[in-house]
Amino acid sequence: MRKKTWALPLLQSHPDIVVEHPEQLCGQWKELLGVNEISVEIGCGKGDYWISMAKKHPERGWIAIEKDYNVAAVALRKMLEHPLRNMRLIVGDAKGFDQWFSEGEIDVIHLNFSDPWPKKGHSKRRLSHGEFLTSYHRALAADGEIRMKTDNSQLFEFTCVSMAQHPWKLMEMSVDFRRDEHPEDAITEYEQRFMDLNMPIYRGVWRKINE
Ligand SMILES: C[S@@+](CC[C@H](N)C(=O)[O-])C[C@H]1O[C@@H](n2cnc3c(N)ncnc32)[C@H](O)[C@@H]1O
Known part of the structure; x- marks a missing residue:
């Protein structure tokens, strides 16, 4: 996305929403938000899912992570x-995840239409790479889940294999998620585009296995 001159000033003028030092809140997110359960969306893009889900499930805390500040600013503007x-x-790269969340602090992690990084040499950048999965495993509660949606069959395949090599149990799987109604789950910006093109949405839900 093109640079937006208003993006940084907008983000900086809302420290109540945009957490500048997430590491300082490590272990305190539930208390801060006054909730018992926390959901995190990594790579929230322009924020449609984050905003709709926070409305649908107001009893939960909703933390969005987005590394591109121009995109994050669009999400914030909509949210406001x-x-x-x-x-x-959180405006930052999910690489910082371990510093931001303490052990068992999160209940659900959403990976929606994550960048596929198709080149083999870039596989570590995929948000479902084993290194990320290790961080998620630590930060998730005992019955915590990762929920992924994607249009990309290769990323989905990679994720299924990656999950199978780590302590995760497959709970739900669909290769055409929007074939059925899912009122509990919001539609993301990317998802809507693929639905408009009649393309299938792949979805998997994995629950943490406690070792
Ligand atoms: C393809 S878009 C999908 C956006 C949205 N989730 C949707 O479904 O419409 C992927 C988004 O993830 C963000 N992203 C990719 N890698 C990330 C990372 N390591 N940390 C945080 N955000 C990331 C990108 O900047 C981009 O906005």
């Missing part, structure tokens, strides 16, 4: 139209 107390935004 109807701000909710259970939402926070």
Whole structure:
């Protein structure tokens, strides 16, 4: 996305929503948001899913992570139209995940239409690479889950294999998720584009196995 001159000033003027030092809140997210359960979306893009899910499930905390500040600013601008107390935004690379969340602190991690990084040499950048999965495993609660949606069959295949090599149990799987109604789950910006093109949405839910 093109640089937006208003992006940084907007992000900086909302420290109540945009968490500048997430490492300082490590272990305190539930207390901060006044909730018992936390969901995190990594790579929230322009924020449609984050915003809709926070509205659908106001009893949970919703933390969005987005590394591109121009995109994050669009998400924030939309969110500010109807701000909710259970939402926070981290503008940063998910590589920092281990510093931001303590052991067992998160209940659900959403990976929605993550960048596929098709070249083999870039596989470590995929948000479902084994190194990320190790971080997620640590930060998830005992019955915590990863929920992934993607249009990309190769990324889905990679993720299924990656999960099978780590302590995760497959709970749900669909190769055409939007064939059925799912009122509990919001549609992301990318998802809507693929639905408009009549393309299938792959979805998997994996629960942490405690070792
Ligand atoms: C293809 S877009 C999908 C956006 C949205 N989730 C959706 O479904 O419409 C992927 C987004 O993830 C962000 N992203 C990719 N890698 C990331 C990382 N390591 N940490 C944080 N955000 C990341 C990108 O900047 C981009 O905005």
